[in-house]
Amino acid sequence: MAKDQGADDDAPQKDVKSEDQIGALRNEIDEIDRQLIVLLSERREKSRAAAELKYSEHTPLRDQLREERLLSSRVQQAKEHGLDAHLVTKIFHEIIDDSVRYQQQFLQHKVNAADGSEIALRKVAFQGSNGSFSHLAAEHFFSRHETPVMYNGSTSYKLVLELVERGEVDYGILPIENTTSGGINEVYDLLQRTRLSLVGEEKLQITPCLLALPGATLAKISRVYSHPELILQCSESLKDFDAIENSFNTAATVEEIRKNGATNCAVVASEEAAHTLNLQVLQRGIANQQENYTRYLVIARQPVKVDERVPCKTSVVIATAHKPGALVEVLKVFQSNKVNLTKLESRPVVGNPWEEMFYLDFEGHAESDQLQFVLEEARRHSRFLRVLGSYPSPDIARTEVSLAQKGAGSQKGASNAIPRAKGTAAEASEQKKESSGSTKLFSRGYKSQDTIIQVKGVELGGDSFVIIGGPCSVESSAQIDACARHLKETGGHILRGGCFKPRTSPYSFQGLGYEGLELLVEAGKRYGVPVVTEVLAVEDVHRVAETADILQVGARNMQNFTLLQEIGRTQRPVMLKRGMSSSIEDMLNASEYILSQGNQQVFFCERGIRTFETATRNTLDLSAIPVIRQRSHLPVIVDPSHAAGTRELVIPLVFAAKAVGAHGVMVEFHPKPEEALSDGPQALLFDQWAEMMASL
Ligand code: PEP
Ligand code: MN
Helix, strand or coil: CHHHHHCCCHHHHHHHHHHHHHHHHHHHHHHHHHHHHHHHHHHHHHHHHHHHHHHHHCCCCCCHHHHHHHHHHHHHHHHHCCCCHHHHHHHHHHHHHHHHHHHHHHHHHHHHCCCCCCCCCEEEEEECCCCCHHHHHHHHHHCCCCCCEEEEEECCHHHHHHHHHCCCCCEEEEEEEECCCEECHHHHHHHHCCCCEEEEEEEEECCCEEEECCCCCHHHCCEEEECHHHHHHCHHHHCCCCEEEECCCHHHHHHHHHHCCCCCEEEEECHHHHHHCCCEEEECCCCCCCCCEEEEEEEECCCCCCCCCCCEEEEEEEEECCCCCHHHHHHHHHHHCCCCEEEEEEEEECCEEEEEEEEEEEECCCCCHHHHHHHHHHHHCEEEEEEEEEEECCCCCCCCECCCCCCCCECCCCCCCCCCCCCCHHHHHHHHHHHCCCCCCCECCCCCCCCCEEECCEEECCCCCEEEEECCECCCHHHHHHHHHHHHHCCCCEEECECCCCCCCCCCCCCCHHHHHHHHHHHHHHHCCCEEEECCCHHHHHHHHHHCCEEEECHHHCCCHHHHHHHHCCCCCEEEECCCCCCHHHHHHHHHHHHCCCECCEEEEECCECCCCCCCCCECCCCHHHHHHHHECCCEEECHHHHHCCHHHHHHHHHHHHHCCCCEEEEEECCCHHHCCCCHHHCECHHHHHHHHHHC
């Protein structure tokens, strides 16, 4: 420029000329870029055709040698053209990643549409409004799917889950962890009890921006609205503003800001949200670190099938036994079977302070022989184990080539170039046949050692004889307090009390419900004894499980399979009472409904069955005890109160139960049986109970 100072007259003409030249060059560049897109699309067509062949001919998805050759020759070509080999490698890694993902998705589509259930439109729920990071993650995930998608923004994570559960949408997407702020507790807790399956995973780089009304300036911003997760991720940048407010719906918040013309207000959201909401970006990338990624999980009602050529991941939730080293035992099972763990996260158990649940992610499909063996083994060391799902892994292992020599060989191969690591699968399947075959979870074939259930220091199973006592129903604060104190003073272990009563007549006392539960739980805490209470309805299961130490399934509900399954998703030990017209086999199978949902802490209760005999309320089937102990590793106790129906018969039956090897008894007693609102005639008097306790 300085050289041309003397040629002022020519300057404007020269500029016009060079502008023309630049314009022309730009047009040519544009044309090349357009061609690049056309070529990429042609490449994808070929990739699709290859995927079809691989599908029909059952050949592996990836060929490591081919990828190495491809990269090496592109690197070579790049050098010949004077291009940066690193850049070209980077570009081709992206292209190969895309192609692998595309082919994986193609196979996934094939195996999952094999039943002919083609869906015309998929509905997907996410938390937040359009342009939220969850929305972007969903778009990213479903962009590889061929079916059109309709998105449904909802106000909370819980609602996302419910929309999927109710069938109002096909999928939900939930953030599970962020590289800056860590695990998202609410989502972990929701997963603990869901019936849904994990069917996919997405990782998204999160670049939060500060957005405000057009015309607003950063200096004037004093109030910032943001989703709480983003507040955590951007805590450094946000600390200087006067007020930070939670917002779960950015669109609604922005509408409010716009209505008030509040130029002192800003929101934290994506750059995309700035376009959809017509806002200006005041600051870009305000997270505490640039490497700010969120991992999202995709949930659906049905598990997804994963083609065996597609690298697969499995997530489980586990609670290990209450003994030192139990977690190590479980982890050893994974290690010795060469299963690669990719994630271990712990969360407290709701209602059990200082107890932890563990979330584990690992490579492989839960249905593979190898993992079935590993999971069975792990379950033997667990109080709870539930598979959340097996789904295609979003991580593509890259094939690396050396940029130094010509025709470069490989350094590190793509670890998932080979279909799926089989490891010790054959061995595992052999062992599996030996150890269990198709044996059920309750059986000795599945687990030879006795299960011991621990509740607040009480051990049920093994050699101990546990005594559960209390009134049939919780009737008042004074009544349950008196019972709890008496139980404690006489050496009883667990307090019982019905709050939701399954009465034969709808006109009989139905129990005090949650009010009764509160009284029972308080009394238990006051005297330091765990409590057991019956849960009658599916919708009450999780609420009762929040505070009751043990959940009781009553005789009338022994085959209420939906109730059993819901209880199987809780973390509380379960007392399963024998149905009055059920065989031992029926009861064992009923327990499988609980165990198969994850909860491994079930014990049986023999409480008498209906026979032609009328001398007792029911006939106590004492032979059930040794039979159950032979067939199952789970503890079994006896309830002589509901069997006998009259208090005089209860104590002899307690001794009989002990003699036949029961792990304990449950006996009803009441401060004033004559005034009891239910089962008065069978309730022991306080003195009788004390005598019984003394002689045990
Ligand atoms: C009870 O134990 O409170 C009860 C109702 O017993 P069952 O279900 O055995 O009749
Ligand atoms: Mn009763």
